[in-house]
Amino acid sequence: MQCSISKLKAFTEDKGFRDDFRRAKRNAKRQFCDWLRWSTGHTVDPESIFDCQVKRIHEYKRQFLNALRIVVLYNRLRQSPGLDMYPRTFFFAGKAAPAYRLAKVIIKFINNLAATIDGDPAVRGRLKVVFLPDYCVSLAEHLIPASDISNQISTAGYEASGTSNMKFMMNGALTIGTRDGATIEMAAEAGEENFSLFGLTAEQVIGSRGWYNPRWHYENDPETRQALDLIFSDYFSCDERGVFEPLRDMLLKQGDHYMHLADLKSYLTADAQLNALYANSDEWTRRAILNVAGSGKFSSDRTIAEYAAEIWHVQPCPIPETTQK
Numbered sequence: 233m234q235c236s237i238s239k240l241k242a243f244t245e246d247k248g249f250r251d252d253f254r255r256a257k258r259n260a261k262r263q264f265c266d267w268l269r270w271s272t273g274h275t276v277d278p279e280s281i282f283d284c285q286v287k288r289i290h291e292y293k294r295q296f297l298n299a300l301r302i303v304v305l306y307n308r309l310r311q312s313p314g315l316d317m318y319p320r321t322f323f324f325a326g327k328a329a330p331a332y333r334l335a336k337v338i339i340k341f342i343n344n345l346a347a348t349i350d351g352d353p354a355v356r357g358r359l360k361v362v363f364l365p366d367y368c369v370s371l372a373e374h375l376i377p378a379s380d381i382s383n384q385i386s387t388a389g390y391e392a393s394g395t396s397n398m399k400f401m402m403n404g405a406l407t408i409g410t411r412d413g414a415t416i417e418m419a420a421e422a423g424e425e426n427f428s429l430f431g432l433t434a435e436q437v438i439g440s441r442g443w444y445n446p447r448w449h450y451e452n453d454p455e456t457r458q459a460l461d462l463i464f465s466d467y468f469s470c471d472e473r474g475v476f477e478p479l480r481d482m483l484l485k486q487g488d489h490y491m492h493l494a495d496l497k498s499y500l501t502a503d504a505q506l507n508a509l510y511a512n513s514d515e516w517t518r519r520a521i522l523n524v525a526g527s528g529k530f531s532s533d534r535t536i537a538e539y540a541a542e543i544w545h546v547q548p549c550p551i552p553e554t555t556q557k
């Protein structure tokens with residue numbers, strides 16, 4: 233199927249268009265910063281990379297894997313202050329079901345991580361985490377156009393489709409994600425070379441259920457161990473000792489069902505490659521344009537037409553011109 237938006241592909245080689253595209257993203261980031269300051273009091277740097285994960289809080293969506301990535305980056309910066317790393321702002325938003333206690337602990341962890349990083353002058357201006365409360369469509373409308381990076385990192389095999397992945401794609405963000413749900417089709421439309429895919433496939437997740445041992449990663453990967461040791465030494469919870477024990481239990485006692493530790497290393501590798509690319513703004517913009525150009529397949533018109541034909545078996549019922557007025 234040929235969508236009109238795919239005509240944008242031809243414009244990747246047009247310098248004037250790339251400049252305009254970048255300007256539009258910069259303006260969206262500035263507008264978001266103004267709105268954020270007005271609505272929450274948070275001040276963030278619009279020149280930093282905006283790296284987002286917004287969706288319901290659930291273990292399978294793995295917000296905690298994202299948080300572990302940030303703890304590893306934080307450790308790297310603390311250990312090597314001279315590290316070459318573009319300033320980054322991480323945004324989380326999402327609600328958890330009222331009785332889902334572990335999801336609430338994950339929200340608390342992200343908030344504590346944000347506060348600790350804010351209080352550490354060693355990483356000021358280089359790393360910032362913001363948890364935006366009360367996620368809703370209005371918030372999404374502000375944040376998604378301002379995003380540079382979209383995190384779609386569910387355990388492969390668990391996300392039926394996802395729709396925020398598409399919203400980010402058509403608003404010019406690059407996706408870092410697992411081969412799960414519609415993210416697989418999105419990468420096929422934009423070209424896999426314009427996507428940052430990492431981690432176990434759904435087949436590998438199923439295939440390793442019998443022998444997967446999260447402790448192996450704790451014992452054999454130094455960065456994983458340092459990150460977990462920091463969290464469970466109450467570094468992020470010095471006034472609330474033990475508050476993150478349920479996360480330790482989930483990972484190391486109950487077997488890490490959603491395989492956070494299996495994918496952390498490949499997530500960090502993909503993350504380093506993608507963030508290094510940001511310095512090459514022409515190549516970054518080229519990829520972002522190809523993502524927007526490839527997003528036409530995910531229009532609701534196509535989706536509903538397909539559902540009508542293949543699932544509901546219903547015919548269109550055109551409304552006559554006269555009754556429309």
Ligand SMILES: *Cc1c(COP(=O)(O)O)cnc(C)c1O
Nearest residue numbers: 287367368369372394395396397
């Ligand atoms: C798109 C959207 C979702 C769904 O996000 P997924 O990442 O597909 O789970 C949930 N809540 C809001 C407010 C949205 O706009």
